[in-house]
Amino acid sequence: xxxxxxxxxxxxxxxxxxxxxxxxxxxxxxxxxxxxxxxxxxxxxxxxxxxxxxxxxxxxxxxxxxxxxxxxxxxxxxxxxxxxxxxxxxxxxxxxxxxxxxxxxxxxxxxxxxxxxxxxxxxxxxxxxxxxxxxxxxxxxxxxxxxxxxxxxxxxxxxxxxxxxxxxxxxxxxxxxxxxxxxxxxxxxxxxxxxxxxxxxxxxxxxxxxxxxxxxxxxxxxxxxxxxxxxxxxxxxxxxxxxxxxxxxxxxxxxxxxxxxxxxxxxxxxxxxxxxxxxxxxxxxxxxxxxxxxxxxxxxxxxxxxxxxxxxxxxxxxxxxxxxxxxxxxxxxxxxxxxxxxxxxxxxxxxxxxxxxxxxxxxxxxxxxxxxxxxxxxxxxxxxxxxxxxxxxxxxxx
Numbered sequence: 001x002x003x004x005x006x007x008x009x010x011x012x013x014x015x016x017x018x019x020x021x022x023x024x025x026x027x028x029x030x031x032x033x034x035x036x037x038x039x040x041x042x043x044x045x046x047x048x049x050x051x052x053x054x055x056x057x058x059x060x061x062x063x064x065x066x067x068x069x070x071x072x073x074x075x076x077x078x079x080x081x082x083x084x085x086x087x088x089x090x091x092x093x094x095x096x097x098x099x100x101x102x103x104x105x106x107x108x109x110x111x112x113x114x115x116x117x118x119x120x121x122x123x124x125x126x127x128x129x130x131x132x133x134x135x136x137x138x139x140x141x142x143x144x145x146x147x148x149x150x151x152x153x154x155x156x157x158x159x160x161x162x163x164x165x166x167x168x169x170x171x172x173x174x175x176x177x178x179x180x181x182x183x184x185x186x187x188x189x190x191x192x193x194x195x196x197x198x199x200x201x202x203x204x205x206x207x208x209x210x211x212x213x214x215x216x217x218x219x220x221x222x223x224x225x226x227x228x229x230x231x232x233x234x235x236x237x238x239x240x241x242x243x244x245x246x247x248x249x250x251x252x253x254x255x256x257x258x259x260x261x262x263x264x265x266x267x268x269x270x271x272x273x274x275x276x277x278x279x280x281x282x283x284x285x286x287x288x289x290x291x292x293x294x295x296x297x298x299x300x301x302x303x304x305x306x307x308x309x310x311x312x313x314x315x316x317x318x319x320x321x322x323x324x325x326x327x328x329x330x331x332x333x334x335x336x337x338x339x340x341x342x343x344x345x346x347x348x349x350x351x352x353x354x355x356x357x358x359x360x361x362x363x364x365x366x367x368x369x370x371x372x373x374x375x376x377x378x379x380x381x382x383x384x385x386x387x388x389x390x391x392x393x394x395x396x397x398x
Contacts, residue, residue, distance in 0.1 A: 010046075011377070013038055017046050018075075019378040021056060022100075026072040047073060054079045054138045055376075075099055080139030080375070083130055084367025085146045086188060086360070087119065089163040089214055095364035096130060099142070099372055101199065101383040103365070104134075114164045120171065124178045131179065143371035144181050146171065147188040147363045149214060154232035156185040162250050163214065184370065188363045189235055190226055193219025195358055195366030196323045198373075199385035204321045204352075208313060210237065212326035213360070216258040216309070220317065224380045238262065242308045260305035263328050270298065285331050299332050307342035314348045325356040358385075 016036045021027055027035075033043045050056045057076045060069050077100040086093040090112075096105040111122055123146070131141055148171075150161030156172045175183045193209035201207055209219040216238030220227040228234050238258030239251045246255025259265055271279040287295040310322070329335040336353060343353075356362050365385070373381050 013042055014046050015378050018376050021073055022075050023382045026074045028070050028072055079137055080142040081134050082368040082371035083141050083144045084364035086363040087148050093364050095368055097368040101369050116166055116169050120174055127179045142375040145184045145367035145371045147186050147191040147367050149188050151233050152185055152187045189217030189219035191366035192325050192362040193221050194370055195362045197221050198369040198381045198383050201321050202382045206320040208319045209323040212262055214264045216262050257309040261309055263326050266302050281327050303338045307339050311343055314350050318349055320351045322350055322353045323356050325362050329355045
């Protein structure tokens, strides 16, 4: 039984009501009362506050039955915007969404300077630009969530970003001072996992999402909460050793999983071994289409090492749902079936294995959803993702 003072109980009730409105899309006051076990008087009082705050809207349904027309409640998606940012090596991606997670604007900015001060200044300029341009509603930008490819502690301080060689920086504090907005800092794999849970896998209680682009990170959601470990560093699965005394890794060990199964290493190895100036995803797509036997053999070897790490993950966590977020698997037809052929252990148990349908958008979409969750004060979101090609985009390359 929940106990506490009146303000605390009111906050809990508000959260329950908002969560149910978001989950159902449209719902009446009476149905909220039934679904939450709150009295109709409590629901009516909370709904009146939410209407005053422009967080929800009323819609009167038209129907032919006898009696009063039902008034339905839904979240006011246009009341504010969430800004999700993915700070990658070489580029920073921005997605601005409404309060239902629908993308309103997308933008990618190249960054050639990787030092902390340069990236900080770029982020300040871009965030302030978004703030000025999107101030056409009551709340403007309700929060900013920045995902980085490195170690983020429970205190949201960045402890290490390998590709940038950043150590012990307080990006959250620096941005909040400069931009006057609420900022959260998260690991990129956590945000990919959150996007999958919020937009696609509403029923799962145990979800793992492995991002395999520039390294390998693991986002873990257990009972609607992130599994972070003691300091917040859990999920650095790419540095699990799969080949003793294998290839040297930037972390200081040898034979780390990401040296055999991250996409950037796969592409770079082809470039070096074939003495090419570059080798991109588009080059890989063409090689696959042409039936290049050397590339196909390399891909099968890549799948083999990827499967080794996945087998270890499954045995450690016994997950319900596993999502792989990478472009190579989307290009290589039948990759999931090939992976599953290697997962033959009689003690490995999972329910569902699939490739992320978001692509690289998963990080920024998860970041937007995470900002919305914090703003609304709800324990979890169940949203619908619509990949609309007509979405307003700004893909400026600076």
